[in-house]
Amino acid sequence: MSLASRFSDTLACNLWIYRILPFLRWWPRVNRQTLRSDAIAGLTGALIVLPQGVAFATIAGLPPQYGLYAAMVPAVIAALFGSSWHLVSGPTTAISIAVFASVAPHATPGSPEFIKLVLTLTFLVGVFELLLGLARMGTLVNFISHTVVIGFTAGAAVLIAGSQIKHFFGLEMARGLPLHEILYHLVLKLDQINPYVTAVGLITLLSGILVKRYLPRFPYMIGAMIVGSLAAFVLNHHFGTLHTGIRTVGALPAGLPPLSMPDFSFKALHDMLFPALVVTMLALTEAVSISRAIAAKSEQRIDGNQEFIGQGLSNILGSFFSSYASSGSFNRSGVNYASGAQTPLAAVFASLALVLILLLVAPLAAYLPTAAMAGILFLVAWGLIDFHHIGAIWKMSRSESLVLWVTLIGTLINLEKGIFFGVLLSLMFYLYRTSRPQVQAVVPDPEPGSYHYIDATGRRECPQLKMLRINGSIFFGAVDHVQSHLHQVDADNPQAKHVLIVASGINFVDIAGAEMLVQEAKRRRRMGGGLYFYRVKESACEMLRRGSYAEEIGKENIFPAKSRPIEAIYPKLDADVCARCTARIFPECQEQLPDGRRRTD
Structure with missing residues (x-):
């Protein structure tokens, strides 16, 4: 055999190994300096995801600890089997609201049946992502226009804010009500608003805004949580818990994510099949777009197919470790890069640090008011609405504006179908343009x-x-x-x-x-x-x-x-x-x- 043939066979073998074990590509870059940088970035990421995870799980209709579980095992698997050096996976706002909207019609949010269906949804999402990656279909996300994502995110933001109205004002409302009914009940019950609960929510909201503006390096969610909890403590101490009616999240279980089993019954798989397609589309769009955006700064080449595989494996395994559907997190990934992360080990360190932090602070969640969580989620929802690009789209293109508002309004009416209507309309305009060269x-x-x-x-x-x-x-x-x-x-x-x-x-x-x-x-x-x-x-x-x-x-x-x-x-x-x-x-x-x-x- 010639030297050239041996080199070609060795190269082909290496490429095959890199596809199976992609972390071998960046492993030679690991040294004492990168380990130090990754450890610092990981600790920073763990501090950020702690309040985010609790908030996102609340949006998804799950117990708070499930948001933290989704930031542990899935983050490690996605980091090891993806292609990006800086992408950090975990719970996200869009995925959380999609999970809630998809599963709530089939089971009571927070119930064991609801949790099992969420795990089934997560497993199916992982299977779809893995199959698309193995089929080399990474370019599919290019057909989801940026306008559709902006419209969906804005619609999801409004739904998030709407779902927290009852917690912010201390009103009794059934869970899972559509937005228009929530607003209708709010108007009917204006005289029943709890002033103590609303005060805690407003104090949390304002403190989050001030921390974000004047202390940008300090995690604003943590700052808002601390101030909101202190406000609730003072009010309860002065007036009494029974009089104020201020409820708390409750203590979180401290420890590793428990093993879990999705519901593989025919009915569960049938009910979650279509929602899984929606969540898959959202998750892959988020993961690939975020990884490419950061890669443009780090000058790294992203393999979309490998990202599909990494995200698929993370959700499949995560469904057996009490995790709900995860994707690339823009906030955590951006902070990870800005904190000096050098390799995907930063995401691994973040997961390990999160476990240690959870062991220390889990009992403190018993002092976190639900009104404070509502105030934080109002901030999250406001930050999700991209007013700049919405204004630019409105000025530049009538067709794109129509796509934007169809997606946004469709999301408010039916989240699952809203994004499909947006994608369909966007593709129709694309086909119309390409059919008229x-x-x-x-x-x-x-x-x-x-x-x-x-x-x-x-x-x-x-x-x-x-x-x-x-x-x-x-x-x-x-x-x-x-x-x-x-x-x-x-x-x-x-x-x-x-x-x-x-x-x-x-x-x-x-x-x-x-x-x-x-x-x-x-x-x-x-x-x-x-x-x-x-x-x-x-x-x-x-x-x-x-x-x-x-x-x-x-x-x-x-x-x-x-x-x-x-x-x-x-x-x-x-x-x-x-x-x-x-x-x-x-x-x-x-x-x-x-x-x-x-x-x-």
Whole structure:
């Protein structure tokens, strides 16, 4: 065996191993310095996720500790089997609200049945993510537009705020009410608002705003929790707990995540199948977009398929360790990078630190008022609404604005279907745009020695040879649009029997497009003219060659880049028409006619 063959086999083997054990790619980077940096970043991340995890679990309708469990095992697995050096997985706002909306119709939030269904949902999400990653479908998230994500997130933010109204004002309301009913009950029960509970919520809300503004380096959620808890303690001490009616979250169980088992019954799998698709779409969009955003700063290349695999494994294993669906966390990932993390070990250290912190502070959750949690979640909801991009979309594009508001309003009505309606409408606009490629009249650039063609607007054109530039792919959806433009040439000028297509902007031609071009070429020949192509890209040319379409069009009618198709086409024009023409836009028609006769005028 040659040295080159051995090297090739070794390289292929290494690539295979890297796909199975991707952490081997970055493991050689680990040293004493990176371990120190990763440990500091991990500790910072653990402090941040502590209040976040409790808040997100509350949103999801789960006991508070489940938000912390979701930041332990899944974070480690996603870090080891993903491709990003800085992405930190765990509970997120969008996933939490999607989990609650998906499972609440099937079981009472917080009940054992609810928890089992959540674990089933998490397992299915992991399976879908893993299958998509193994099938190399990482590019699927590119079809979920940024506008859809903004609209969904804004809608989810409103739902989060709505779900906390009863806790913020101390009102009795059934769980799982739709937003409009929550607002209706709020209006009906304005006279029943508990002033002590509302005071705790307002103090927490205001303290969070002040900490975030004046102490940006201090975790504002922790600061708000401390101030809110102290306010509740003072009110309870002065007026008495029975009089104030201030409720607390309750002590958290201290320890490692307990083993769990999803509900694999047919009914549970059937009920959670569609919601799992929604959560999968959200989770993968979050994870890949966040990892790419941070990779742009760290100059790292992200493998979307490997991220799918890492997220899938993290949710599959997490469902057996009391974790609900997790994804990439923007806040934790951003802080992880800003704190100096060098490798994914920072996420591992964060999970270990979270366990230690939980052992110390779990009993203190007994002093955390639910009104304080509501105030914190109001802050989270407000921060989720991207007012800047919403305003920019409103000014720039009507179609994108429609996608935004359909997604947002659809999310408020039905969270699961809202995002699908947004994606569907976004794809419809995309297909509409791609099915109408730009067809522009052009003429040769008059500059001496130029091979280019320029916009014909305001310039004279040849009456016999129509030159068109097509910018966009010619596929089944665009065939009718392109064909109508080619037929319109005859309606506008019956003498224009010859058509030259400047094809540098055509990226792709499918079978329907190729057959249409062959039909047009044959039609032009019957008219006594022809259809010609200049600067066809190799990918489109290969398609025409494979299907023998190039032979039917005529290989002599396909001209490569930096050639002069006019030199070959001009002799085919009608000399009598040229004799009367005053446009004379070609160098060839300045001195002689197509049949070789010299001009006399």
